Amino acid sequence: MSAFAAQHPILVVSVIKIVVLMFLLMTALAYLTWFERKVVAHMQSRWGPYRAGPHGLLQPLADGLKFLFKEGVTPAGADRFVYNLAPFLSMSLALTSIALIPFGPKEIEILGQATPLAITDLNIGLLFLFAITSLGVYGVALAGWSSNSKYPLLGALRSSAQMVSYELALTMSVVGVLLLAGTFNLREIIEAQRGITWHFLPRWNIFALGFPQVIGFFCFFVAAIAETNRLPFDLAEAESELVAGFHTEYSSFKFAMFFLGEYASMVTVSCLATILFFGGWLSPFPETRVFSWTLYLPAAVFALSGIFLLVDGLRYPKPIGKVVLSVLGFLLCVIAFMATRPAAIAIVQGPFWFLSKVFVFLFIYVWVRGTLPRFRYDQLMAFGWKLLLPLSLLNVVLTSLGILVTKR
Amino acid sequence: MNAAVVLFFLLAAMAVAGAVSLIVQRHPIHSALSLIVVMVSVAGLYLLLGAEFIAAVQMIVYAGAIMVLFVFVIMLLNAGVEERTNLSRMARYVGLPLALFLTLELVYWVRQASAAFSTVGSPPPTRQLAIMLFREFVFPFELTSILILIAILGALVLAKKEI
Numbered sequence: 001m002s003a004f005a006a007q008h009p010i011l012v013v014s015v016i017k018i019v020v021l022m023f024l025l026m027t028a029l030a031y032l033t034w035f036e037r038k039v040v041a042h043m044q045s046r047w048g049p050y051r052a053g054p055h056g057l058l059q060p061l062a063d064g065l066k067f068l069f070k071e072g073v074t075p076a077g078a079d080r081f082v083y084n085l086a087p088f089l090s091m092s093l094a095l096t097s098i099a100l101i102p103f104g105p106k107e108i109e110i111l112g113q114a115t116p117l118a119i120t121d122l123n124i125g126l127l128f129l130f131a132i133t134s135l136g137v138y139g140v141a142l143a144g145w146s147s148n149s150k151y152p153l154l155g156a157l158r159s160s161a162q163m164v165s166y167e168l169a170l171t172m173s174v175v176g177v178l179l180l181a182g183t184f185n186l187r188e189i190i191e192a193q194r195g196i197t198w199h200f201l202p203r204w205n206i207f208a209l210g211f212p213q214v215i216g217f218f219c220f221f222v223a224a225i226a227e228t229n230r231l232p233f234d235l236a237e238a239e240s241e242l243v244a245g246f247h248t249e250y251s252s253f254k255f256a257m258f259f260l261g262e263y264a265s266m267v268t269v270s271c272l273a274t275i276l277f278f279g280g281w282l283s284p285f286p287e288t289r290v291f292s293w294t295l296y297l298p299a300a301v302f303a304l305s306g307i308f309l310l311v312d313g314l315r316y317p318k319p320i321g322k323v324v325l326s327v328l329g330f331l332l333c334v335i336a337f338m339a340t341r342p343a344a345i346a347i348v349q350g351p352f353w354f355l356s357k358v359f360v361f362l363f364i365y366v367w368v369r370g371t372l373p374r375f376r377y378d379q380l381m382a383f384g385w386k387l388l389l390p391l392s393l394l395n396v397v398l399t400s401l402g403i404l405v406t407k408r
Numbered sequence: 409m410n411a412a413v414v415l416f417f418l419l420a421a422m423a424v425a426g427a428v429s430l431i432v433q434r435h436p437i438h439s440a441l442s443l444i445v446v447m448v449s450v451a452g453l454y455l456l457l458g459a460e461f462i463a464a465v466q467m468i469v470y471a472g473a474i475m476v477l478f479v480f481v482i483m484l485l486n487a488g489v490e491e492r493t494n495l496s497r498m499a500r501y502v503g504l505p506l507a508l509f510l511t512l513e514l515v516y517w518v519r520q521a522s523a524a525f526s527t528v529g530s531p532p533p534t535r536q537l538a539i540m541l542f543r544e545f546v547f548p549f550e551l552t553s554i555l556i557l558i559a560i561l562g563a564l565v566l567a568k569k570e571i
Contacts, residue, residue: 082437124534127464131451134472138444141476145437145483153483160480164473171468184534 013113014120018099021119025098029263030060036366043370054313054321067256075148075249082146087250087257090139094264097132100125101271102187104281104350116187117351125186126178129272130171133227137163139261140229140246147249155245158235158377165384166226166233172392173219176399177205177276180213190280199286204279211395211402217277219392221364224269226384228262230365232372235380270361271354278357281350298352299339306332416456423449436487440478447471461534 034049034056041048049056074083102118109115122128137160144156178184181192195203205213226233237245247258274280285291306329313325339348375383426445433439447470454463495504532540541549 079435079437082441122460124460124464127461127468131464131467131472134468134476135448137472137476138479141479141483142437142441145479157480157483160476160483164476164480167472182535 009113013115017115017119021098022095025095025264025267026260028267029260030064032263032267032362033063033259034060035362036369039363039366040370043367054316054318054324057324064256067253070252072252072254073249077148078249079146079148082142084254086139086143086146087254087261089142090136090261091257091264093132093136093139094261094268097129097268098264098271100129100186101268101275102190102280103354104347105190106347106350108347118187121187122185124184126174126184126189126276129268130167133170133265134167136227136265139258143250143258144246147246149249151242151244152246152248155235155237155242155248159229159246162233162235162380162384163227163229165381166223166388169219169384169388169392170223170227172389172396173216173223174276175392175396176211176213176216179396179399179403180205180208180210186275186280190275190282193279194282196286202279202282202284204277204282206277208402210406211399213277213395213399215391215395216399217273219388219395220276221269221273221361223384223388223392224273225365225368226380228265228269230262230266231369232374233380234374235377240374266362266365267358270358270365273361274354274357280357281354283349283353295345295349296340298348299336299345301352301356302332302336302339306330306336412456416453419449419452419456423453434490434492436482436490437479440475440482443478444471444475447475461537 037059038048038056049059052058052062074080099119100122102116102121104117107114107116140163141156141160144152144154144159147153177189181189183189183192193202193204197203197207197209201207203209206217229237235245237247242248247255250258283294285294309329309332310326311329313322313327313329316322316325338344423446426442426449430439430442430446433442447466451463451466451471454460454466
């Protein structure tokens with residue numbers, strides 16, 4: 001093993017990183033479903049999952065087990081090969097795109113090899129991400145077609161038309177960012193946003209001096225919600241009209257794969273919004289001595305949530321909840337203490353800011369789902385072609401003008 | 409054998425297998441899927457040559473946009489399984505000999521020229537590509553876009569007449 005590792009260090013380190021990231025990501029995706037159900041439930045004055053474990057924390061595990069042990073039904077007359085291929089395609093493409101996301105600026109050491117906090121660092125990172133997203137349509141389209149059933153077919157037709165239309169706006173909306181950064185590399189795009197204007201405004205692309213990318217961000221986020229087939233653009237699975245749309249005929253683990261794919265692309269889009277418009281891992285505070293206390297913010301956040309969990313755990317009615325919640329709270333407090341150590345404090349900063357921004361976008365995703373009604377099909381098309389695409393084109397023109405004026 | 413050679417043969421085998429399957433498959437959707445496999449493996453070959461931008465564009469435009477339209481149209485028309493027919497007289501007596509001739513000719517010329525093949529060096533990075541496209545080749549580039557615009561207008565006019 002060690003001889004092999006010495007010969008092919010990149011291969012071994014990459015495999016280790018992939019395994020760790022997959023483990024973390026799968027856990028995060030499982031708890032994202034829990035988070036979404038909890039938030040939407042509280043918006044609708046319900047409790048949400050509450051039975052499995054304290055605060056329903058074991059619900060994702062229960063759901064996962066249920067998906068694994070249910071019978072997988074293949075409808076009669078389905079195209080077997082394509083029917084099985086579609087969920088696989090959906091999930092693997094969504095997971096592949098995560099490989100390109102850089103999570104922090106510092107390099108870490110694995111087996112004596114210094115590697116960045118991303119699985120790969122491509123020169124054309126953003127283009128490659130779009131290439132993968134553009135293939136994502138096939139998962140939905142083929143699933144609907146191969147099911148040999150009318151509702152999935154209708155859902156698939158709607159969805160492929162929708163995704164092709166919104167992909168244009170999605171791609172055009174980031175051109176402004178590319179003009180400002182001058183590169184396709186995600187790491188360099190983030191580093192181009194370093195700095196503070198007028199002593200208080202971070203130089204993120206959304207506040208860019210040449211031309212603030214507010215329009216670009218609006219177009220990007222709306223088009224991205226449509227690309228990931230989430231409410232209010234989830235016409236592919238509109239349950240009030242099409243039963244469940246393209247995945248009506250899917251059951252057991254194949255259904256779970258679609259589910260995971262959808263949540264994974266939500267995470268990718270949130271990461272991308274953070275990287276392109278909100279400065280990625282950069283802290284919103286200036287790097288001066290006055291603001292050096294912000295280095296302890298991650299630890300403070302961990303400590304506060306740990307203390308909150310401890311108090312909540314002690315007041316929890318059931319004994320199991322008392323134990324689990326207070327142990328979790330204690331662990332968070334330990335992590336908070338570790339994060340104040342001088343060795344860890346620099347490494348924690350990047351991932352902390354990055355993941356907090358991503359979390360905000362994930363919350364917005366759920367928030368939008370909880371508040372907005374679904375679009376009608378013709379409204380969807382008119383919105384995409386007549387508003388979003390012209391707006392993103394306008395953004396390109398205005399940004400180029402802004403850059404021309406400020407560079408003078 | 410280093411990793412690049414292994415990857416080349418893997419991708420090339422995938423492309424050829426996809427192309428054969430494209431012809432052999434009887435269902436239009438399966439053929440379209442095979443074509444996507446060909447497109448993606450060719451994109452991989454571009455990537456192997458260092459032409460990152462071309463690879464990404466190949467994926468976005470061909471595999472992502474054009475093939476989606478193919479699949480969309482096949483699904484919309486609900487095209488069924490094709491029937492397999494015997495070769496027609498035309499194909500048997502004219503087509504097959506011509507195909508054979510073309511293959512032999514290609515083999516001959518590739519063998520002749522293989523000595524003359526040389527590497528052209530790695531393709532320019534994306535920034536150089538953009539500068540070339542918008543400075544030296546800006547006239548043909550804009551002309552092509554006008555051509556495409558005219559084609560779109562033509563399609564619109566033809567479609568409007570039907571209604």
